[in-house]
Amino acid sequence: MDLCGIKLWMFLLGMISQNAVQGSSLTISIYTATSKSAVLRWNSYPGSSSYRVTAFLRNSVQPFVFSSFSQNTLMGSINSLSPNTNYTFQVEALDGSMTVLTQSSLDGSTAPDVPTIKTASSKQSQNMTVEFVEVPGATSYIIRAETSDGSFFSEMTVLGTPGTIVGLQPYTDYTLSVMSVNSAGRSQPSEFVQAKTVLASPQLTSSSPSNSSIVVLWAPVPHAVLYSLSIIREGSFLQSPINTTNTSVTINSLEAGTIYCIKVNAWSPESVPGDDVTVCQITRPSTPQSVVLQTVNGMTTLSVSWATVRGADRYTVISSSGLNCTSNSSTCMLTPLTCGQIQYISVTAMNQAGPSLPSDPQQFITFPCPPQPLRVDEIAAGNCSVVWSSVAYVDYYTAFIKRDDGTEQTCNSTGTSCNFNCHCGYSYIMSVFANNQAGSSPPGPVLNQTTLPCCPGNMSVSSVSWESVMISWMAVRGADVYETRAVDAKGELVCNDTSPVCVLSDLTCNTRYSLLVAACNDPRGCNRTCSPQTYQTAPCMPEIVQVTRSNSSSINITWTSTNSAANYTVSVIGSVGNPLTCQSGGTSCTVTGLACGTSYRINAIASTAAGLSMPSYSVPFETAPCCPQNLSVLQVTQAMSNVSWSEARGVQSFIASLTSPRGHAQCHTAQTTCLMGCITCGTNYTVSLQAISSTGSTAECTYHGFSTSECCPSGIRLFRRANNTLRVQWRSSSPLSNYTAVVTGSTSSHSCSPLETGQNTCDVSDITCGDVYSVVVAPVNPDGTVVQFCSSRMYSVFCSGSGVGTVLYRGRRSVD
Incomplete structure (x- = not known):
C-alpha cells in the first residue's frame, strides 16, 4: 500500500463510529441491511448536486462497490454485497464538477446468507414444523407462514432447526419461508414451500347410560372422512380399536364401576391423522346387594346396611314414605320413622356417571302411632270423659290421668274413650298410649284439663x-x-x-x-x-240551670236532674257571712237573706236511700253592690262643686250625678270623691250615686238634695262720697238675696251691707286716701255664712287735699 492510501485509510478510521458518524454537516446511518444489500440514509448538504455511496471491506481502502444518487435523494441502497460480511460505508457530497464537498463514513455489516428449507410438516392442527439448513453467522431464524389469499400472515423467531410456528388454523394450506437473523438484520426469505396443517381433534362428550356401556359423542370435524377410537380399561394396557364414520359410538359389555379411557382422532381425505383427544369415563356401579334393616335409638331410627359395590363413591337409601339418606360407606340411617306404616326400603349406588339400578325393596313395619287428638267432655258435675281418635294397627289403649294434687287414675279400653272423676278447681294431665304386637306407641299429646273454679263466697x-x-x-x-x-x-x-x-x-x-x-x-x-x-248507685249530680234575683236579698235557683224520688239541698256560700240553704223535692227553691256587694257560689246535692250525689258544679252569683252610707257636696267655686262619699262593699266604680231643671252634671270615677263643674249658682240639685261592681252589676243610690249658693254680683263699682266715705254699688241676680261688701286696704279693712233686702248699695267710712283697695261683694247664705269664692276688684283712691279724691279702677284679681 502506497503512502497516499495509508493516509486515506487512517483518515477514514478516525471518522468511524458504531452507529453514525457526522462529517462536515453530513450525517449518515444504516437504515436496514440484508444478506447482499444495505440501505443508507443521510442529510442534505448545501451546494451538492449528487451523492456517491461506496462500500469498503472492513480495514480496506479499495472500493468494493458504489452507487450514485441525485441531489434530491437522501436514502439509497448499495447492492452486490457478500452475506455476513463487515463493511465500511462512505457517503460523499459532490458538486456539479464531481468535486467532493464533504464526506462521512460508518462501519456496518450484512445479514447472514439465506437458509434452505428441507422439509415442512404438521403434527398438530395449530402448528407447523420446518426443518432447514442453518447458515454461518446467524444468531436466530424467522419462520414466516402466510396463506395464498393473504388473509393470514405470521412470523415466529426460533433459535435453530427444526423450528415450529404456532397459532395456525387446522387443515389449512400455508406458504412457508425462513430468514436468518444477526445484529445487522435479516436475510431475504428462503424459497417458499407449501404445507397443510392436520385436522383438529374432535370435541368429545361421554356418558354411561348403564353399568355396562359408555356412549361417546362429538361434533363433526370439518373435512374429516373417518374417525378412529382406541378404548383402554383402567389398569390394563390392552387397546380396543374402533373405526367409524359416525359422530357417536356406544361401547357395550363393559365392567360396572370401571374407568375406561377413549382416544379419538379424525382422518383427512389425504389419510393423514389429525389431533387426538382422550376422555376417561367411568361406568355406573352395579346394584347393591345383601340389604339389612335394623331399628336403633328406640324405634324412631332405621339402620340400613349393604355390601359395597365397585366404583361407587356414595349410596342413597329411599323409603316408600319419602325418607332418604346418603352415605359414603355401607351404612345409612333413616330417621325419623313414621308410626303405623309399612315401609319399603331400597338402596342405590352412585358415582359421577349416575345411579345404579335400585336394590329390591325390603319391607319394614313401624310402631303404632299415638292416639290424637284428645279432648275432655264433662258428662255431669264431677264426672268427665277423655276421648281420642282411633289409629291403625292397635290392640288396645291405655289412658293415664293425674290430678294436680298427685292423685292418679289409669284406664284400659279397646274403644276411644274413658271416664274418670273430676272436681271443680283442679287441673288434670292426661295422655293415651296405643299398643300392638310391635309395642307401645311413643308418648302422644299430653292434654292439660282444668275444671271450672268454684263460686266465690262471702261477697x-x-x-x-x-x-x-x-x-x-x-x-x-x-x-x-x-x-x-x-x-x-x-x-x-x-x-x-x-x-x-x-x-x-x-x-x-x-x-x-x-x-x-x-x-x-x-x-x-x-x-x-x-x-x-x-x-x-248514688243519685246523679243535679245541674243548676238558672239563678234569678227575686229582690236585693233573695234569689230563686232552678236545676235539672235525672234522679227519681230524690231530695235536693241547695247551698249558697258567700265571701262574707254564713252559708245559706234551701231544700226541695222538686227542681227549684228560694234562698233569702243575701247581703249586698257579695259574691256567692251556689251548688246543689241530691240525696236518696243510696246516698248523696256529687255536688253540682258551682254557679257564681253576685248581689248588687252596696250604697255608700255617707255622701256630702261642697261648693268649691260658683260653677264647681266637690262630691264625696264613704267606701261601699262590692263596688269597683261610681257614677255621681247632680240634676236640676237648669242643667245636669255627672262624674264616673273609681275614687270616693269627684269634682264636678258646670254647676249653676242659686239652683237646687238632686244628688244621686250609682254603684257599679266588677261584673257590671249596679245599685242606684239616692241622697238629699243640694242647693248652690247665690251667684256673685256683677257690675261692682266704687264711688267717692263726702267725709272720706266710699259707696259700693253692684248688680244682683236675685232681688231676695242679701250681700255684704268688704273693702280692704293696706292698713285697714271695711265692710258694709245694704240696709234692706233687695238693695244693691252700701257705704264704708273712714277711708284713707292714697291707698289701693280691693273690693269683694258676696252673697250671704241663709245660714249667715258668706260665699267665699266671689272675685275682687282693685281701686286706687287718690287724695284731694286731706280728703278722698279721685277713685280709679285698676282691674280684678283672684281671691287669695
Missing part, C-alpha cells in the same frame, strides 16, 4: 265514691283471675283481677246494677253459674 259490696263500688270475696281453688261484672239495662262493666277484691268505676248514677263475681282460669274460662247481688 261484700261497699261504696267507694259516687261512681265506684268495691266488691270483695273469699278466694277459691283453681282461680287464676276473677271477673267482676256490673250489669244494668244499658250494658255492663267488667273488672278482671287476680286478687279477691275489685273496684268497679265509672258506674252510672241512680242505676240499679246486678253484680256477679266469676272465678276464671286460662284453660276453661269463667264460672258464671254463681248467684248475683244487686246494688243501687
